[in-house]
Amino acid sequence: MTPVEQFLRSTDAAAPGLGPAPAPVPRWRGLAPKLALLALVLLFPLLPTPQFWIVQANYIGLYAMAAIGLVLLTGIGGMTSFGQAAFVGIGAYCTAYLSTAHGVSPWLTLWIGLAITGVSAWLLGAITLRMSGHYLPLATIAWGISLYLLFGKLSWLGSYDGISGVPALKAFGVDLGNDRGMYYLIWGALLLAAWVTLNLLDSRSGRAIRALKGGKVMAEAMGVDTARHKILVFVLAALLAAVSGWLFAHMQRTVNPSPFSIKMGIEYLFMAVVGGAAHVWGAVLGAGILKLLEDQLQVLLPRIFGDSGSYEGIVLGLVLVLMLKYARDGLWPRVAALAARVLPAAPPRQAPAAAAPLPRRAVPTAGGPLLQVDAVTKRFGGLVAVNAVSFGVKAGEIVGLIGPNGAGKSTTFNLVSGLLKPTEGAVRFQGEQIAGLNSRAIAKRGMARTFQHVKLLPSMTVLENVALGAHQRLGGLMGMDVARAMLRLDRADEARLLAEAARALEQVGLAHLMHEQAGSLALGQQRIMEIARALCCDPALLLLDEPAAGLRHLEKQALADVLKQLRAGGMSILLVEHDMEFVMQLTDHIVVMEFGTKIAEGTPEQIQVHPAVIEAYLGGVE
Numbered sequence: 294m295t296p297v298e299q300f301l302r303s304t305d306a307a308a309p310g311l312g313p314a315p316a317p318v319p320r321w322r323g324l325a326p327k328l329a330l331l332a333l334v335l336l337f338p339l340l341p342t343p344q345f346w347i348v349q350a351n352y353i354g355l356y357a358m359a360a361i362g363l364v365l366l367t368g369i370g371g372m373t374s375f376g377q378a379a380f381v382g383i384g385a386y387c388t389a390y391l392s393t394a395h396g397v398s399p400w401l402t403l404w405i406g407l408a409i410t411g412v413s414a415w416l417l418g419a420i421t422l423r424m425s426g427h428y429l430p431l432a433t434i435a436w437g438i439s440l441y442l443l444f445g446k447l448s449w450l451g452s453y454d455g456i457s458g459v460p461a462l463k464a465f466g467v468d469l470g471n472d473r474g475m476y477y478l479i480w481g482a483l484l485l486a487a488w489v490t491l492n493l494l495d496s497r498s499g500r501a502i503r504a505l506k507g508g509k510v511m512a513e514a515m516g517v518d519t520a521r522h523k524i525l526v527f528v529l530a531a532l533l534a535a536v537s538g539w540l541f542a543h544m545q546r547t548v549n550p551s552p553f554s555i556k557m558g559i560e561y562l563f564m565a566v567v568g569g570a571a572h573v574w575g576a577v578l579g580a581g582i583l584k585l586l587e588d589q590l591q592v593l594l595p596r597i598f599g600d601s602g603s604y605e606g607i608v609l610g611l612v613l614v615l616m617l618k619y620a621r622d623g624l625w626p627r628v629a630a631l632a633a634r635v636l637p638a639a640p641p642r643q644a645p646a647a648a649a650p651l652p653r654r655a656v657p658t659a660g661g662p663l664l665q666v667d668a669v670t671k672r673f674g675g676l677v678a679v680n681a682v683s684f685g686v687k688a689g690e691i692v693g694l695i696g697p698n699g700a701g702k703s704t705t706f707n708l709v710s711g712l713l714k715p716t717e718g719a720v721r722f723q724g725e726q727i728a729g730l731n732s733r734a735i736a737k738r739g740m741a742r743t744f745q746h747v748k749l750l751p752s753m754t755v756l757e758n759v760a761l762g763a764h765q766r767l768g769g770l771m772g773m774d775v776a777r778a779m780l781r782l783d784r785a786d787e788a789r790l791l792a793e794a795a796r797a798l799e800q801v802g803l804a805h806l807m808h809e810q811a812g813s814l815a816l817g818q819q820r821i822m823e824i825a826r827a828l829c830c831d832p833a834l835l836l837l838d839e840p841a842a843g844l845r846h847l848e849k850q851a852l853a854d855v856l857k858q859l860r861a862g863g864m865s866i867l868l869v870e871h872d873m874e875f876v877m878q879l880t881d882h883i884v885v886m887e888f889g890t891k892i893a894e895g896t897p898e899q900i901q902v903h904p905a906v907i908e909a910y911l912g913g914v915e
């Protein structure tokens with residue numbers, strides 16, 4: 294064990310809830326609850342279950358399918374949509390119209406409906422998903438209302454009366470037109486939808502999707518195309534809704550605009566929120582609770598109040614307000630916590646040691662020019678934050694960027710890493726002009742960064758957070774990647790990514806914490822985890838923004854040792870730092886800024902005695 298590892302292990306106690314990696318659990322024990330669920334679903338209609346409950350289960354299955362889309366889109370992707378019912382409507386109307394007016398087989402109309410839904414969701418997503426704040430929810434409301442009105446206005450869709458006589462489904466000569474037949478189809482489709490969604494979330498693309506909510510800047514800096522992933526999630530959510538609509542039309546055998554109104558769009562969102570908007574099984578739970586509660590209230594409340602007003606809407610509204618106040622994460626996390634007490638735990642995700650290594654970029658020749666910043670200026674309105682600053686980083690050296698508060702260090706750092714675009718000047722990396730490129734493009738060229746304020750995904754494990762760093766080192770067409778992930782055909786690639794992440798964690802001495810949730814780590818460990826994530830990008834240049842900020846003395850020593858080890862392995866590092874002792878013991882070259890201007894540069898020894906630097910830090914010594 295290296296001294297760094299010894300130190301990091303000794304600080305475990307400082308982080309609440311941390312401990313040694315959990316003991317391995319046999320794989321079959323994790324499967325037990327899933328097999329029990331499957332048996333329950335299969336047996337439900339075979340038992341002497343009353344017809345009423347089969348029909349209820351069918352509705353719950355249909356609603357849950359649309360709500361899973363919202364879990365993906367809203368709970369995990371962070372994009373609020375009220376328009377899910379409109380996509381259910383497209384799936385339903387498409388099959389109802391084509392199968393009744395043109396006699397097209399429902400098995401073909403399913404694919405036509407999915408194609409139409411996919412294209413409309415892509416178009417809508419491309420227009421609206423760049424909007425932030427309240428614009429997206431408003432746009433989805435507008436979309437939901439327009440489509441509802443359109444369904445009602447078009448005479449060939451039966452206007453507000455809708456289309457009746459939708460044929461029953463048949464498969465391999467078996468008539469699925471009865472409630473029990475539809476039950477197996479609906480719940481089979483629902484379990485398949487849950488399985489592919491969970492598979493997707495447990496993959497390279499899934500980590501990128503999980504980073505959309507709250508980790509966009511970090512994900513872009515790791516080479517993730519967040520805009521494309523947003524549209525992907527929007528389309529996937531719409532496709533799930535369209536399947537629900539197709540099943541709905543063939544179960545009801547009639548369609549009209551009412552079930553696809555904005556009211557239903559809001560109810561789908563309620564289901565996801567009540568169940569647990571960030572959990573796939575929460576959608577099933579939420580759909581079940583809302584459907585059953587609504588039905589029971591419809592019977593119970595008129596008895597209490599003595600007339601038949603729609604009181605259930607009021608009660609459900611109040612329940613939702615209380616839930617948002619007292620159980621924001623929904624009910625699924627509580628159910629899962631209860632279940633965890635009695636059911637055997639699933640084994641933790643293991644990083645396979647034997648996976649083939651990912652492709653590596655060539656290490657630049659030591660001492661050669663790597664980064665050259667030439668007369669870079671950044672103006673924010675009238676404020677010149679960085680004024681014609683020039684400096685360079687040679688391959689294999691650690692360069693420190695220092696200066697008093699507000700000197701322009703972070704701005705310079707952001708100009709180099711692509712988070713900001715320079716107003717003037719040039720930035721060359723390995724001979725290529727990169728000024729103006731976005732952070733994703735710069736990451737692809739071999740620059741990886743950490744952040745002054747640690748940016749991680751707290752509910753993901755340390756291993757998954759670090760694997761996000763290797764995102765851009767694999768992958769071809771996004772659609773193919775996603776399809777392979779959904780069907781779990783990506784396991785070999787996934788093993789390579791996780792093995793790379795485990796190696797990076799080993800390199801920085803955090804391997805023993807790889808299965809912990811990143812949010813439960815101490816600040817020092819989180820900073821080092823960020824370095825492992827940056828290393829996973831296979832960078833030629835590592836950019837560290839105040840890596841020692843908030844660290845205790847021993848943690849700083851451990852960090853300095855990690856960085857020295859990296860330099861010894863050929864890594865080049867540019868770091869912004871306030872801690873002079875840390876900078877002086879570590880760097881080969883220092884650039885000093887004040888008021889946006891470079892005032893000095895040289896070796897640590899030269900900088901310590903430089904009059905302009907002493908003046909800047911001490912205000913002059915008499």
Ligand SMILES: Nc1ncnc2c1ncn2[C@@H]1O[C@H](COP(=O)(O)OP(=O)(O)OP(=O)(O)O)[C@@H](O)[C@H]1O
Binds near residue numbers: 697698703704
């Ligand atoms: N996005 C922005 N819009 C307007 N002004 C900004 C912006 N970012 C930075 N500034 C200003 O630019 C100047 C330089 O800020 P910068 O954060 O780069 O300094 P710094 O040397 O990193 O400071 P610190 O050590 O406190 O982080 C400051 O006056 C700051 O207020």
